[in-house]
Amino acid sequence: MQPAPPFALRHTAQLPELLHQLGVTIALSTYQAGKVILLSAPDEERIIQLPRSFPKPMGIAEDLETDRLAIACRDEVVVLANSGELAQFYPKGPGKYDALYLPRATYHTGDLDIHDLNFGDGGTSLYAVNTRFSCLVKLDDRYSFTPVWQPRFIDKLAGEDRCHLNGMAMRNGKPAYATAFSETNxxxxxxxxxxxxxxxxxxxxxxxxxxxxxxxxxxxIYDGRLYVLQTAKGEVCEVDLASGAVTVVCKIGGFVRGMSKAGDYLFVGLSKLRKNSSTFGKLAFAKEADRAGIVVIHLPTGARVGELTYASSVDEIYDVHVLAGKRRVNVLNTLTDDHKAGLSAPTATYWRKLKA
Incomplete structure (x- = not known):
């Protein structure tokens, strides 16, 4: 058999129709492949993907007010701004995209092993889960990070990944809940x-x-309810904040990580298990966790209604993020000179010709 081409994927028949009707693009980060991949449905028959290279991409954040994205990478966080005008006249595909994100700032954080990332405070702050130092932080242009919160059981700031703090849920522009693998110091x-x-x-x-x-x-947090993934159990769960009761919304039975909502649907990332891992090899679904992609769940019923699976290139997914109201999205990175040609001001945009 011929090996599958790079980033080959397959999907359930109804998924392009669903994405097209929702009018969204799905962005996923795969640190293993070093890509942020944009999945769009230009019509009800096809899904088109656009992989862009970033160094070890993890959390993806979006600020709706200013139409910006932020991507946590190996030792930096890249902030990108959308310009519909630049998208319309993109030299390599005029009229092809309805959104084009270009890099506008980079925070050189150093290797903090940043996991989840979110804009907050009306878009004026960028919050991150600093897994290396077991704390939630703000990012700015003065320090590598400014700690704003750490679990009560962590007694000092140390780059020792003491509890594997990884997840962060926002409410009213502030971090409200966090997840960790253990209460260890x-x-x-x-x-x-x-x-x-x-x-x-x-x-x-x-x-x-x-x-x-x-x-x-x-x-x-969706519609005032708190959801969380139990990766070791392959479950999407809802947590009752008053009682702490955990209800399984959907049992996927795979290594789940990364979740975003569009309409009544949850888009959940699915990763292959690392076969040589002594930890992951103990999971109940270890033998079945042989695919990576996205599972779509109808939230009101908990039913699985679609799936996208990679046949090559993508093994591990960290984040999944829905870009609402954008049917065909492009993102430019800083690894090529293309982004340097897109110039924008508050009242005008320009495409500059690059030297051959």
Whole structure:
């Protein structure tokens, strides 16, 4: 058999129709492949993808007010701004895209192992989960990071990944909830019992809302309800904030990580398990976790209604983010000179010719 071409994918028949009707583009980050991939449905029959290279991309954030994206990378966070006008006259495809994000600023953070990332405070702040130092931080142009919160069981700032703090849910422009793999205060102390010691933390009170979670990721608030992924159990769950009760919305049975909502649908990232991992090899679904892609869930019923799977190139996905109201999106990185030609001012845009 011939090997599959790079980034070959297959999907359920109804998925292009769903994406097209929702009028969205799905962005996913795969640090393993070093790509942010944009998935669009130009009509109800096709899904078109656009992979862009970024160094170890992780969390993806969007600020709706200013139409910006931020992407957490290996040792930096890149901020990009959308220009519909530049998209319309993009030299390599005039009229092809309805959104074009170009890099406008970079925070040189150093290697913080940033996981989740969010704009806050009306778009004036950029919050990040600093996994290396076990804290939530703000990013600016003065420091590598400014700590704003750390779990009550972490006694000092140290680059030791003590609890594998990874997820952050926002409410009213501020971090409201966080997930970690364990309540440990030792260097990499979360590893021994990683599949059963996860916690969901209340940022304001510092208290643990629920413990005993299986590698929690991607806490998100939708319509006033809190959802979280239990990666070690392959489950999408809802958490009752008053009682701490955990209800399974959908059991996917794979390594889930990264979640975003459009309309009544959740788009959940699915990763292959690392076959040589002593930790992941113990998971109940280890033998079945042989694909990477996106699972679509109808949230009101918990039913799986679609799936996209990669046959090559993509093994591990970190984040999934819905770009609402944008049917065909392009993103330019800083690895080529293309972004330098797109010039924008508050009242005008220009495409400059690049030298051959």
């Amino acid at each position: 030792m260097p990499v102390g979360w590893r021994p019992n990683v599949t059963k010691t996860g916690v969901l933390l209340d940022v304001d009170s510092g208290e643990t809302i629920v413990g005993g979670l299986g590698m929690p990721h991607s806490p998100r």
